[in-house]
Structure formats: structure tokens, C-alpha cells
Amino acid sequence: MSHDRARTDGPVPALELRGISKRYGPVVACDAVDLTVQRGEVHGLLGENGAGKSTLMKVLMGLVQADAGDVHRDGVAVDVRTPQQAAEHGLGMVHQHFSLIEPLTVWENVALGEPGRIDRDAICADVEAVGARYGLTIEPTATVERLSAGERQRVELIKALRRDPKVLVLDEPTSVLTIAESAALFEVLRTSVAAEGRGVILISHKLAEITAATDVVSVLRRGRLAFHCRTADTSAPELARQMVGRDVSLRAEGAALGLVVTDDPAKHLTPVLQGGLDAVPAEPPAPEAPADVPGTAALALHGLCVAGPDGRILLDSLDLEVATGEIVALYGVEGNGQATLGDLLSGLMAPDTGEVRVDGRAVSLDRPGALHEAGVGVIPEDRHRSGVVLDLSVADNLVMTDLRRFSGRFLMRRAQIRAQAEELVERFAIRTPSVDAPLRTLSGGNQQRVVLARELSANPTVLVAAQPTHGLDVGAIEDMYARLREAAAAGVAVLLISTELEEVMALASRIAVISSGRITGVLDVADASPQRLGMLVGGEAA
Amino acid sequence: MWLDDGGTVLSSALRLTAPLAFAACGEYLAERAGTLNISVEGMMLSGAFGAIAVGSATGSPSVGLFAGALIGLVVALVHANLSHRIQINTFVVGLVINTLVLGVTSFLTQIMEFSRTQVAVLRIPGLADIPMLGVVFDQRWPFYLLVGVVPLTWYLVNRTRWGLELRAVGENPQAADVSGIKVNLRRRQALMWCGLLSGLGGAYLSVGLVGSFNNNMTAGRGFIVIAAVIFGAWRLKGTMLACFLFGAADALRLALPSLGVELNAQLLVAAPYLLALTVMVLMAKSQREPRALAKPFERGLV
Numbered sequence: 113m114s115h116d117r118a119r120t121d122g123p124v125p126a127l128e129l130r131g132i133s134k135r136y137g138p139v140v141a142c143d144a145v146d147l148t149v150q151r152g153e154v155h156g157l158l159g160e161n162g163a164g165k166s167t168l169m170k171v172l173m174g175l176v177q178a179d180a181g182d183v184h185r186d187g188v189a190v191d192v193r194t195p196q197q198a199a200e201h202g203l204g205m206v207h208q209h210f211s212l213i214e215p216l217t218v219w220e221n222v223a224l225g226e227p228g229r230i231d232r233d234a235i236c237a238d239v240e241a242v243g244a245r246y247g248l249t250i251e252p253t254a255t256v257e258r259l260s261a262g263e264r265q266r267v268e269l270i271k272a273l274r275r276d277p278k279v280l281v282l283d284e285p286t287s288v289l290t291i292a293e294s295a296a297l298f299e300v301l302r303t304s305v306a307a308e309g310r311g312v313i314l315i316s317h318k319l320a321e322i323t324a325a326t327d328v329v330s331v332l333r334r335g336r337l338a339f340h341c342r343t344a345d346t347s348a349p350e351l352a353r354q355m356v357g358r359d360v361s362l363r364a365e366g367a368a369l370g371l372v373v374t375d376d377p378a379k380h381l382t383p384v385l386q387g388g389l390d391a392v393p394a395e396p397p398a399p400e401a402p403a404d405v406p407g408t409a410a411l412a413l414h415g416l417c418v419a420g421p422d423g424r425i426l427l428d429s430l431d432l433e434v435a436t437g438e439i440v441a442l443y444g445v446e447g448n449g450q451a452t453l454g455d456l457l458s459g460l461m462a463p464d465t466g467e468v469r470v471d472g473r474a475v476s477l478d479r480p481g482a483l484h485e486a487g488v489g490v491i492p493e494d495r496h497r498s499g500v501v502l503d504l505s506v507a508d509n510l511v512m513t514d515l516r517r518f519s520g521r522f523l524m525r526r527a528q529i530r531a532q533a534e535e536l537v538e539r540f541a542i543r544t545p546s547v548d549a550p551l552r553t554l555s556g557g558n559q560q561r562v563v564l565a566r567e568l569s570a571n572p573t574v575l576v577a578a579q580p581t582h583g584l585d586v587g588a589i590e591d592m593y594a595r596l597r598e599a600a601a602a603g604v605a606v607l608l609i610s611t612e613l614e615e616v617m618a619l620a621s622r623i624a625v626i627s628s629g630r631i632t633g634v635l636d637v638a639d640a641s642p643q644r645l646g647m648l649v650g651g652e653a654a
Numbered sequence: 655m656w657l658d659d660g661g662t663v664l665s666s667a668l669r670l671t672a673p674l675a676f677a678a679c680g681e682y683l684a685e686r687a688g689t690l691n692i693s694v695e696g697m698m699l700s701g702a703f704g705a706i707a708v709g710s711a712t713g714s715p716s717v718g719l720f721a722g723a724l725i726g727l728v729v730a731l732v733h734a735n736l737s738h739r740i741q742i743n744t745f746v747v748g749l750v751i752n753t754l755v756l757g758v759t760s761f762l763t764q765i766m767e768f769s770r771t772q773v774a775v776l777r778i779p780g781l782a783d784i785p786m787l788g789v790v791f792d793q794r795w796p797f798y799l800l801v802g803v804v805p806l807t808w809y810l811v812n813r814t815r816w817g818l819e820l821r822a823v824g825e826n827p828q829a830a831d832v833s834g835i836k837v838n839l840r841r842r843q844a845l846m847w848c849g850l851l852s853g854l855g856g857a858y859l860s861v862g863l864v865g866s867f868n869n870n871m872t873a874g875r876g877f878i879v880i881a882a883v884i885f886g887a888w889r890l891k892g893t894m895l896a897c898f899l900f901g902a903a904d905a906l907r908l909a910l911p912s913l914g915v916e917l918n919a920q921l922l923v924a925a926p927y928l929l930a931l932t933v934m935v936l937m938a939k940s941q942r943e944p945r946a947l948a949k950p951f952e953r954g955l956v
Contacts, residue, residue, distance in 0.1 A: 175832065195834030211832040213822045215945070223815070224822055225833030230815045 124187040126151045126311035127172075127203075127279045132181035134167050141167035143335040144181070149279055149311040154301060156326030156343065157315045158355050160445060160611070164335040165315050166208075169281050173205050174198040185278070195225065204277030206268045208284040208315075214257035218250055222271045242270050246300045261424050262293040269300065279311040280304070286321060287447065287628075298325045317355070317445045319348040319650030331355055352646025356613055409433035409469070410605030411488070411574040416466035418452050418629075426452040427463065428629040434574065434605040439596065441608040441620035444649055449629035450609050451493060454578040457607075458490045458498065459483045471573055484513060489567030491560070493578035493609070499563045500551055507533035507547040510566050532569070540565040540595070557588025564595055568604075575599055578609040593619060613642065627651040663902075663909045665789035669863055671901030672797050673698070673855040677879045678897050679807040680851030682890055685883055686811055687844035688824035690948040692748035693733050694852045695876025696755035701726040701856030703759040706867040709771040715861040716773055719796055719854070722861070726853015727846060729755065734842035734849075741950055752876075760869050772865030794862045796854075803851065808890045810847075820844055824944035827951035837951045852876070881930030887942045900926040 127149040134142045142164045149155045159165045170176040172183060174192040182189050190201045198205075212221050219235045236252040243249050248266040256264060265285065272280055282301075286294040298321075304310050316322055322329055323343060331339035331354040339354040411434040418427040427449045434440045444450060455461050457468070462477040469475070470486040477483070483490075492498040500509050510533045511518045518529045533547040542561045544554055551559055560580065567575060577596060581589040596619060600606045610616050616623055617637060624634045625648035633648040677698055684691045704725035709718020733751055737744040776798065778791035811817040819840050822830040827837045859875070860867050878900050885899075886892025907922040 174834075195832065199834065207832055211829040213826045213829055215825050216818075216821065220818055220821075224818060224830070225835060226815075228815070230813070230818060 125149060128184040130182055132168060132171055133179050134171060135179060140335045145337050147330060149313060151309045151311055152305055153328060154305055154312045154314055154326045156322040156329035157313055158322055158329060158351060159332035160355060163332040165332055169283060199275055202278035204272035204275055205281040206272050206285055212256050212264055212267060216256060218254050218267050219252040221256055221267060222274060238274055239270055242274050246303060262289055265289060281313045283315045319351055319652060323348050349643050352650060353643045356642040356646040410436045410471055411607060412469040414467050416463045418463050426629050430631055432624055432631060434607050436605050437600055437603050439600045439606040439608055439620045441610055441616040441623045442626055443610060443616045443623050444626035446611050448626050454493050454609055457576045458492055487573035489570060489572035489575045491563050491567060491577040491580045495563055502552040503550055505548045506544050506551055506562060509551050509562050510536050513566060514570055536565040536569055557584045560584060568599060572604060574605045576607045625649055661786045661789050663905050667902040667905035670904045671898045673859040674875060674879055674897040674901055675800055675894060676855030677852040678882045678893050679803055680848030681879050681883050682893050683807055683811055684844045684848035685888060685947060686824045686944055687820040687841050688944055688946045689744060689841055689845055691848055692745060693751040694879050695872060696752040697726040697729045697849050697852035698856035698876050699759055699872045700729050700755045701853030702860035702871055703867050705857030705861040706768050709861050710768040715771040718771060718861045719857045722857025723850050723854040726849040730845045730849020734845040738838040738841045741952060756870055763867060770865045771861055773861055796858050796862050824946055827946050878926050881926055885930050885933045887937060
């Protein structure tokens, strides 16, 4: 089947993916995706989290086996089952999370994964030669852990380019880079593509990058190829809409909850999207509070800055206020600082600068438990990691954050714990055989209810819900939405951290968009269109 | 007079260092690949037993020596497949192997009869006549294997592609996997080397040092080896230095009474561990430990 498609209508593409499908259990990561990359072309691959970009590239690099579909290089079907085979077929990749071994030197990292003898001097000379050719200067004998994020990126690039790949994949290459470093990177890409005829796949969610640096662009949405076009023939707003815009699946649930579904979606949304997002409640679920009056915000974040251990900026003077009884959503593509903010508001880390005020009082973030005492409840992003203990009983999990209330000097008050647990199980409709059942035996939705019940039972001023419906089924999602609205109606300030557009549109009265650790814009839900949100998510002012 | 005493103590220190040094070369390599191999004790003990059993049966202690090394390799094969193929916790595997080997060798020594068998002394003419230091050149012949084994281990780890991959696997298995290295295969191979050398170390103890096998004859030397690797901060030079230090402490313990010095022998037995503990406290922040040491690797979705 090697030459089954002798092309008459153009040059043989450097790389062709045909009908690639991959599912993980019930989740379809890639659904019959076709992708063609010509020589000398930069092909932009755009998509949200979970759109299937990473899975597609892992299939291409032999890290994951596809369920169906095949890969053609220069018109010849090739079998890519291991990273070595991918390298043999001229496929190279710069991974999003660096694949460098920090304690090793630059040249050792560059040599890693190749077959054959090691010749230190030859590799060092190679590193310098490749570096000189592309303007990527780096000291080959330096230890990687001493290098900055930008320098590490250079090492990754040299590692990939040294093997002379015919097709080079770059996965979110600028997510750790400064603007100057990004510009330099694209310079290298241009040289590499134009002078040497390589094909490049550039994976990104930054619209500016895609429009500036690519020749052709494909948009993946929910594992399917949603859009494909020459970059010159499209625009950032169009791409934003293609990336974010989609059918809203929550219309039925919204109706079931007795929400008023607006008759005239155009009142809120741009006409192009009338089919898309008409589940937005006409009335914001919670009473509007004057959030912009200083001092009244239940939760106020001022100038939060956090730098990671590798010097990367995770939060960049982030400002956000949430008023009593209001649901504010923090929306953005994963990995733009949401996890850091979640950790910060869970008291797991302290910011480098900036402050958190609850009810106008500054909370000292260095002290463990201070946020909890100040009245901040948290539904953590990964409930199994930091929310619950799966092998303890439902009752134990329900009182875990407030054990002092339920124990004497030495012993726990079992009866009191049971009573509290039974009351919460009743009130939050947690479906469990008994309060003594291990939490592990409950469904995901009920586990999440346990977390919510526990956090709300402490009567918090502020509730931070990070991806609260992640991994839940539709019924459980609906229930979580109702409970969050209830909490807000009862006067809790709710900060919803979410990457799901429907969720944000369905719950929040205001939407703050986060990109690269900064708030790029705050929109009232009535003014929010997928296009504007998409632009903000892509790091551009809308 | 003190030259003679010094020579005797040095000679004894060298003899006691050798089994540690062989096994430490193996343990060093295994730890650089990310396995904190506690079954090194069991590997040494089985090697010691195997060497005597085979040496006594064949009448050749040299054949016994190699058989001991091979038996260590077999133990490593079991450990490697349990912990780096079907992913059983490496410490549980190690504890079980140590206990099992102790039990089996004790049982077998009870029901079997072995004749004494010991490898020959190789005296290097000329050099052996140097005052005091001459004892270095007047040792049982397997001692001189160290001259090859130590540099070879260093070369394997620091100069070959295999060694580079081992280090990568010990530091960051996920990144190594992405680069196309078979993480668990490399870890299994590293354990093989450890088993071979630990078996050799144990065999040296029985057919080299003593000439017979007695119950639990390694008596915790495997753990001293682990301490030596930590003491050496996962560098071979430091590890070898630590082995010599621990060997010398052992020799001193044996020699002190005859030299007329009173010192609590139990304290000296504990000395290597105390030293290792001190060094660990001092180095707690140095970050020279392989970062994925004792962290199992399974290829996941991430």
C-alpha cells in the first residue's frame, strides 16, 4: 500500500495522517483525524484542552498506538510504534513539558535516545554547529538545571534539529518563553522551513502565534478536525470562534432546572453563534452586587505574582474581586495559572508578592489553615489528590477539615460525627449506603457532593470551585450547578475556575479570562461571546 | 615494629574492603538507574553460599567464585522481574529476598557437608616486599579483579551510551521514555550488574577470605554497601572511599584487642551506620541523589 496515492494534483506531502482514531476507554481523544503537512510549510494546529492535539502528536511520535488510521511520509505508509521508529522516519518533536534530564549536561541530553556509540567531542561540535546555523547559542558542557527556560527550549530544539527531521512538531513551544524568546524561536522556524524544506507542525492556542507564524491552520475540536484553511484566508476572530464555538449540550439541563432560557439569544450573542450558546440564562443566577466598589468584595486578590522553581512566571500581578452572592468565573486554557491560583487559595503555597483579602481583611498566606479560618472553602481541582481520602468513610471525609469541632482533648466524638454526617448526607442528597461506607465506593458525582457538603457546612464567606464538574456525568453536573447557584443565592462569593465554556456561561455573572497568568479581560456574561472570549483566551485584547 | 602492625591492619582492612567494594560497584550502578536495591544483602549471602557449595563440589574454589557471582545474578533476575516488570514494590521484594536467602542458606548448610575451599594467594614479586604497603600486592587473587571491575563500572556509567541511558532513567524516567529509552529494561539490566558483582563480593567473602560458609556470614555487609553508596554521594570514587573506611573500621575492630587497646567492639560495628547517617544529614540538601531513586515507572497516559 506504499504508493497507493500517486498524487497528480500537487507535490507529495511530507507527512500525511489519514483517519487517525484513538480512544481511551469511553473517551474519544481523536476521531478519524486527517492532517497533511507539505514540505516547507508551517502547519498550525489549534485547539482547546482535550481537543486531541496532544494525543494526535503522541500517535505520530510513537508514544501512543492509534486504534485506526495510518501515517504516510513522502507518500509512503510508515509504521511508527516507538520513538526510535519515529526518529528513523524523520519525525522530530519538541515536547511541551521538556523532555530534558536536568542533572545531565546539554550534550548528554542531545545524545539521549539515539543509537550507537557516544562520541562526546563530536556531539559537542554538533551542538555548536547546529546552534550556529540557527542562531541558538548554547554551551554544550553546561548542566541543564542551570539553564533558563529559554535556554532549555534551545536545547530541545537543537536536540530535535540535530537529527535532521523532515517533519518537526512543536507542542506549545512558547508557553514558557518570554516575548523576545518567542520571536527568536519563530525566526529559527522560518529559517528551518524556508531554507531546508522541512515541514513544521506548530501546536498552540495563542492566536497571535498561529496567525503570524503559520502558512496553513487546522483546528481540532473534541477530537475531530473542525476547520482547515490557509492562514492568509482567515482571521484571528474566525479562528477563535472555530476553536471555542460549539454546540452547547446543557440546553436541556438548563431548562430542567427551571432556568429561563432566553428567547432572543442575539441579545447576548453575536448572530453567527445563535445556534451555539443559547442556554445562557437570561437573568444572572445571583443578585448583582457592586463588585467595583472597593471594600465590599468578599474575596479580593491584589497583584498576585508567583514564579515557579524554574523562574517561569505562573501568576503575573493577578487582580480579581468576587462580591458576596456573586459567581465569577475564571476562564482560560489549562496551564495558564489556574492550578497555581487554586493551590494558592487552598493554602498550599504563598505568593511572591500580592495579597488575598477576605471580607476586606488581609489573610496571611504563610500560615497553613489561615484561609480556611478566614472563611474560604475550596473544591480542589483534583479531588482525589487533595480533596478527599478515598479509603476513609463518608463520615470521616465530611468532618475532616473541622476535626477540632468533633473531638475532645484526645478522642473523637463518634456520635457527633455521625450526626453531622447524616445531616449533611440528607441535606446534600449524597447517595451512599451508609455514612460508614468508604468514600471509594461512591460515584464521582457523590464524592464531589461530599467535598461540596463539607466545604459549605463550614459556612464559608468564599467558595472556590476549581473544575468542580470535571469527570462527572450530566446528572451530577446539573446537581453541582444547582448547588453552586444555591450557595451564591445564600450569600457566598463563588469563584469558579473552569476551562469549560458552557459551564462558565451557565453559571457566572462575570467572566474573567486568564492567559499566561494574567487576567486579559473581565466581561459580563451578557457581553461575552465565544469570539471575544476566544480572543482573550488567546492572549489578545477583545 | 609499628610498620609491621600497620601492615597487618592494612592487609586486613583491604581484605575486608574487597567484598564491600565489589558489591558497592553493583549497587552504585543500580542506584544510578533508580533502584535502591536492598536485596544486595541477599545477593551477597547467596553468592557466598553458592561459591562454597560449588567450590566444594568441584574441588576448585575459583570455579566456586564464578558460580557465586552467577547465583547473585540469578537473585537479581528474580528481583528485577518482580519489581521492574510486574511492578511489585522494590523494598518488599528486597525484604522477602533477604529473608528467603537467609533461611534457605541456613537450611542447606545444616543438611549439607562442605569441605574447606579457598582461592590461592597471588603474591606479586618485588612489589610485595615494599614495607607496609607491600601487603597490597600479597592478596588472594580475586582481590586483583577490583583493578578491572572498578574502572569498568565507572566507564560503563559515565562513558557509554548504556550508562548515559541508565543515568537518564534514574533521574527522570518520563523524559527518558519520551526520548525513546526503555526505562524498565534499563533498570533490570542495571540490577543484573548489581547481582553479578554482589554475588562476586559474597563469593570473595567465603572462598576468598574465610574458606568456608557459616550462617548469615554477610552479617549486614549488604546494608553497609548501601550506606557506602549514600556516603559516596552516588559517585564511584566516594563510594570506594567509603568502602575502604568501613573495611578499615572492621579491621580495626578485629585488631584492637591484640594491639592492647580497649574499645567497645559493638560501637565499632555500629560505626559505619553512624557515619552514613551523619553524612545523610549533612547532605540532605545537596540533591545529588538520583531524583527518581526508588520511584517505580509505569508508562501512563501522561
